[in-house]
Amino acid sequence: MITRLLSFHSGRDGDKLKSAGLTPGFTGVGNPIFREANLSIECRIIYKAPFVKEDIAPYVTGIYDNGMGVHTMYIGEIINGDLGR
Numbered sequence: 001m002i003t004r005l006l007s008f009h010s011g012r013d014g015d016k017l018k019s020a021g022l023t024p025g026f027t028g029v030g031n032p033i034f035r036e037a038n039l040s041i042e043c044r045i046i047y048k049a050p051f052v053k054e055d056i057a058p059y060v061t062g063i064y065d066n067g068m069g070v071h072t073m074y075i076g077e078i079i080n081g082d083l084g085r
Helices: 002-008 016-020 058-064
Strands: 024-026 032-034 040-050 072-082
Antiparallel strands (some): 024 032, 040 072
């Protein structure tokens, strides 16, 4: 339900986070989290690279034809984890 609300509704038309019952907060390092989360994990980026559209399996390339550009892959080292609540 929350994922659908956040994915398919524009933030221009109202406060999506409030509608979803989510309260933004920040970790000790300063990264944003939702206070209602059951788990939050902070990572330090150790590598990032854009996906190369031509190297992606043909059956998923359609998601890159939506005008939003190519995604970036991140590899991170976990520096903090909190089980929340």
